[in-house]
Amino acid sequence: MKFFIDTANLDDIREAQALGILDGVTTNPSLMAREGIKGEKNIQEHYKKICDIVDGDVSAEVISTDFEGMVKEGETLAALHPRIVVKIPIIKEGVKAIKYLTEKGIRVNCTLVFTPGQALLAAKAGASYVSPFIGRLDDISEDGIGLVKQIVDMFNYYGYETEVLAASIRHTRHIIQCMEVGADVITSPLQPILGLLKHPLTDAGLEKFLADYKKVNG
Numbered sequence: 777m778k779f780f781i782d783t784a785n786l787d788d789i790r791e792a793q794a795l796g797i798l799d800g801v802t803t804n805p806s807l808m809a810r811e812g813i814k815g816e817k818n819i820q821e822h823y824k825k826i827c828d829i830v831d832g833d834v835s836a837e838v839i840s841t842d843f844e845g846m847v848k849e850g851e852t853l854a855a856l857h858p859r860i861v862v863k864i865p866i867i868k869e870g871v872k873a874i875k876y877l878t879e880k881g882i883r884v885n886c887t888l889v890f891t892p893g894q895a896l897l898a899a900k901a902g903a904s905y906v907s908p909f910i911g912r913l914d915d916i917s918e919d920g921i922g923l924v925k926q927i928v929d930m931f932n933y934y935g936y937e938t939e940v941l942a943a944s945i946r947h948t949r950h951i952i953q954c955m956e957v958g959a960d961v962i963t964s965p966l967q968p969i970l971g972l973l974k975h976p977l978t979d980a981g982l983e984k985f986l987a988d989y990k991k992v993n994g
Contacts, residue, residue, distance in 0.1 A: 777955050780832070780963035782943065784811045784822060788966045789829050800832035802885070802907075802943065802963040804863065805839055820856055827857040835885045835905075835963075837863035838873075846873035854882040861904060863887045866894040871901045878902030885941060895927045899938040905961065910954075911944035920944070925957035932958075948972055 778799035781792045784807040792798040803826070813822045823836050834857070838849040850862040850873060861883045864870045874884045878901065885905040886898035890913060895906045908927055910920030924942050931938060942954045945964035948971030954962045 777959060778832070778939075778961040779969060780835075780941070780961055781969070782807070782945070782963040782965055784808045784813060784826070786825060786829065789826060792966055792969065793829055793831075797969070798830055798832070799961070800834060800859075800963075801826050801830055802835040802863070802941075804837045804887075820853075823853070823856055823860065827859045830859070832859065833861045833883070834859045835861045835863045835887075837887065838865075841865070841867065841869060843869045843872050843876075846870060847876055850877045850882060850884070851880075861885045863907075864903075866898055866906075871897050874898060874901040874903050878904075887943070889927075890923070892923070892926045892930055895938075895940075896930065899931060899936040903938050905939050905941040907941045907943040907963070909944035910942055910950055911946040913944075914946070921950070921953045921957060924954060924959050928958040928960075948974075 779797050780800040780802050781789055781798060782802045784803045789801060808819055813819050827834050836853045838846045840846045840849050846864055853862050854860050862877060863885045864874050865888045866886050874886060877884050883904040885907055886903040887907045889895050889906050889908045898906045908923045913920035913923060927940050939960035941961040941963060942959040943963050945962055945968055948968045951962050951968055
């Protein structure tokens with residue numbers, strides 16, 4: 777399973793990259809705003825900085841909701857760097873844009889997926905990734921992990937090469953559950969990823985090893 781980090785914070789991206797486990801980055805307008813990145817030119821330059829840090833795919837989201845606007849933005853974003861994958865929302869005009877962009881050789885991450893039907897349409901249009909939002913479904917008492925499993929099973933059954941990129945990860949357990957149902961990718965803030973390192977028995981064991989070493993070696 778690939779690990780993407782869901783942020784526009786360069787320090788967090790560098791830390792994840794330094795761990796040696798980072799496969800890519802996802803961003804969106806909200807994450808850019810959180811870092812104080814404003815203006816089209818500044819946002820584009822920030823995407824380039826991210827691409828200079830990571831070795832894998834970097835999802836960059838369009839803000840248009842009409843076909844022409846999404847296509848124009850998508851072509852501009854894709855031209856910034858070979859690692860850029862264009863994020864397109866799963867709306868009617870978005871499906872058209874996914875089809876158009878993929879036929880032009882531009883990879884697409886279809887975002888805001890909340891049903892298997894939406895994922896199916898995105899895959900048929902040629903999306904490289906579909907992003908089901910786990911946490912937002914959990915927030916309304918629906919089964920986010922169950923959706924991921926449905927999409928994984930559907931793609932496997934029909935032979936779609938589109939990768940299932942589980943998004944809206946809220947905690948470390950989400951990551952483990954995504955692994956259990958066969959997600960191709962998870963995208964998460966840094967802290968849930970770091971949470972995979974934590975276990976009290978690891979801490980206790982290391983403390984004992986060091987204490988025993990000190991007894992013998994002073």
